[in-house]
Amino acid sequence: xxxxxxxKPDIPVEPVDTPPQSPxxxxxxxxxxxxxxxxxxxxxxxxxxxxIKKDPNDPKSPPLFKTIKLDNGxxxxxxxxxxxxxxxxxxxxxxxxxxxxxxxxxxxxIAEGKGTMRIHYVLNRLxxxxxxxxxxxxxxxxxxxxxxEAQKADFPALVSRFQLAYWDQPLTFDDALQPYWxxxxxxxxxxxxxxxxxxxxxxxxxxxxxxxxDQNEIANPDNMPNHESPKFxxxxxxxxxxx
Numbered sequence: 641x642x643x644x645x646x647x648k649p650d651i652p653v654e655p656v657d658t659p660p661q662s663p664x665x666x667x668x669x670x671x672x673x674x675x676x677x678x679x680x681x682x683x684x685x686x687x688x689x690x691x692i693k694k695d696p697n698d699p700k701s702p703p704l705f706k707t708i709k710l711d712n713g714x715x716x717x718x719x720x721x722x723x724x725x726x727x728x729x730x731x732x733x734x735x736x737x738x739x740x741x742x743x744x745x746x747x748x749x750i751a752e753g754k755g756t757m758r759i760h761y762v763l764n765r766l767x768x769x770x771x772x773x774x775x776x777x778x779x780x781x782x783x784x785x786x787x788x789e790a791q792k793a794d795f796p797a798l799v800s801r802f803q804l805a806y807w808d809q810p811l812t813f814d815d816a817l818q819p820y821w822x823x824x825x826x827x828x829x830x831x832x833x834x835x836x837x838x839x840x841x842x843x844x845x846x847x848x849x850x851x852x853x854d855q856n857e858i859a860n861p862d863n864m865p866n867h868e869s870p871k872f873x874x875x876x877x878x879x880x881x882x883x
Contacts, residue, residue: 677828680735681709681757688791689734689759692783704732704780711735711760715819731764731817732780738826749846752829755849756805759784759822769820777809777820801827 686708686754695701707730707843741755761780765773785804806823852864 645710659842667725677739677753677797678738678741678755681802681826681828684792684795684797685736685757685759685788687795688787689784690857691791692787704783705734706730707733709733709735711737711758715760715762731762733762735760735762752827754827757802757824757826759824759843761820761822763820765818781807781820781822788824797828798826800829801825 689705689708690703692704693699693701694704714729714735718729737758737760739756739758741753743753761784762781763777765776767773768776787802788798788802792802803825804822805825806821808821810818810820851866852860853866857863
C-alpha cells in the first residue's frame with residue numbers, strides 16, 4: 641500500500657450556492673428521463689385509440705371502443721371457461737400485448753430492444769354479413785392506422801420506430817365476436833429516454849448554403865426571395881483556439 645507521508649489535513653469546503661438557471665439558460669439542455677418503453681408505448685397507443693370517436697363526423701360522439709386493456713388472456717377465459725370469474729367486457733373492445741420481444745446484445749446497443757405490438761380489436765355486430773356493414777372491420781382498421789400515424793409523433797415511446805407490419809381478419813363467426821389483429825413493429829430503449837427542456841420547434845434557414853432560387857416551383861411554391869444575410873464569411877470559417 642502506498643502511503644503519502646506529506647498528506648495535508650482536510651480543510652472543510654464551504655458549499656457554494658448556485659443560482660437557479662433561467663429558462664433561457666436551460667433551452668436545449670438534454671436530460672435523461674427514466675422510463676419503461678413498453679409501458680409508455682402501451683399507454684400511448686391506448687390514448688390514441690381512446691381518441692377515436694364512434695361517429696368520425698361528430699367530435700362529441702362517444703368513443704368507438706368501450707374497452708381498451710392490456711391483453712392477459714381475459715377474452716379467451718371468458719369464452720372457454722364455463723366457470724367465468726372475469727369482469728364483464730364491453731364491446732367493441734381492444735386488447736394489446738407484446739410478442740417476439742428481444743434485445744440487442746452488442747456492446748454499443750445494450751438494452752435496446754425490438755418487438756411487435758399486437759392490437760387485437762374485437763367487434764360484436766351480429767349482422768356482420770349484411771352488405772352495408774360487411775366491410776366494417778376494414779373501416780375500423782383504417783381508422784386505427786390513420787389515428788396512430790397522425791399522433792404517434794406526439795409520444796416519445798413511439799418515435800424510434802413504430803411501423804405497421806401486419807393485419808388479419810377473422811375466418812369464423814365465433815360467439816358473435818369478430819376478432820381482428822394489427823401488428824406494429826416497435827424499437828425501444830429499455831433504460832432511458834431523452835427530452836429537451838423548453839424545446840421549441842422552429843424553421844431555420846442558413847444562407848447562402850441554400851437559397852429559394854435553387855429550388856423549383858414545387859419546393860418553393862410561394863416564390864420566396866433569396867436571403868441576403870448572413871454572409872458566408874459570417875457563418876463559416878476556422879478559428880485558432882491554441883494560445
